[in-house]
Amino acid sequence: MKSFSYGIIAILLCFFFVSCQQSSNNENTSTAEVNQAPPNPFLGSWELARFFNQDTSVDYQGRSTILFTENHFSWMTSQSERKSFEKLAEPTHEELTEAFNTFSAFTGPYELSDSTLTLTRQIVKRPNWMNPPRIDHYNYQLKDNEIHLQAQYGILEGEKRISENAPTIVLKKK
Numbered sequence: 205m206k207s208f209s210y211g212i213i214a215i216l217l218c219f220f221f222v223s224c225q226q227s228s229n230n231e232n233t234s235t236a237e238v239n240q241a242p243p244n245p246f247l248g249s250w251e252l253a254r255f256f257n258q259d260t261s262v263d264y265q266g267r268s269t270i271l272f273t274e275n276h277f278s279w280m281t282s283q284s285e286r287k288s289f290e291k292l293a294e295p296t297h298e299e300l301t302e303a304f305n306t307f308s309a310f311t312g313p314y315e316l317s318d319s320t321l322t323l324t325r326q327i328v329k330r331p332n333w334m335n336p337p338r339i340d341h342y343n344y345q346l347k348d349n350e351i352h353l354q355a356q357y358g359i360l361e362g363e364k365r366i367s368e369n370a371p372t373i374v375l376k377k378k
Contacts, residue, residue, distance in 0.1 A: 278310075
């Protein structure tokens with residue numbers, strides 16, 4: 205009976221060893237597959253450096269931060285000089301209007317292909333760009349620590365809109 209028990213223990217140990225080897229091989233394969241995926245060059249924090257089209261070329265004078273995670277982006281921008289409310293808890297109508305007009309924010313998911321960035325604005329300061337969401341398509345190029353975005357077209361209020369004088373946006377890595 206002892207030899208039978210030792211035999212069963214030996215068989216169970218063999219199964220355990222083979223199972224651990226297969227599990228280890230599967231982990232190595234999935235790690236190798238993950239390592240082969242190209243890194244996302246957009247990840248991190250960026251600032252708006254320039255905005256230009258055929259008619260204008262200006263360095264952006266405001267404050268602008270663009271954050272990219274694996275699947276979402278957040279873009280906030282404001283004029284450099286914004287007036288504070290005289291009474292923080294009781295802003296006037298004029299102060300609220302000024303604050304609204306000197307700040308912009310939008311966020312949502314994005315998709316990245318080899319040469320195209322698609323931004324879907326799900327939450328936006330301007331409600332007309334949320335229902336349905338505004339979707340912007342850009343060609344992009346990576347140059348040094350910059351991303352150059354050339355607007356292709358946008359979908360606004362459910363309609364495809366192509367700009368005759370499409371802007372180029374330059375983002376600089378923070």
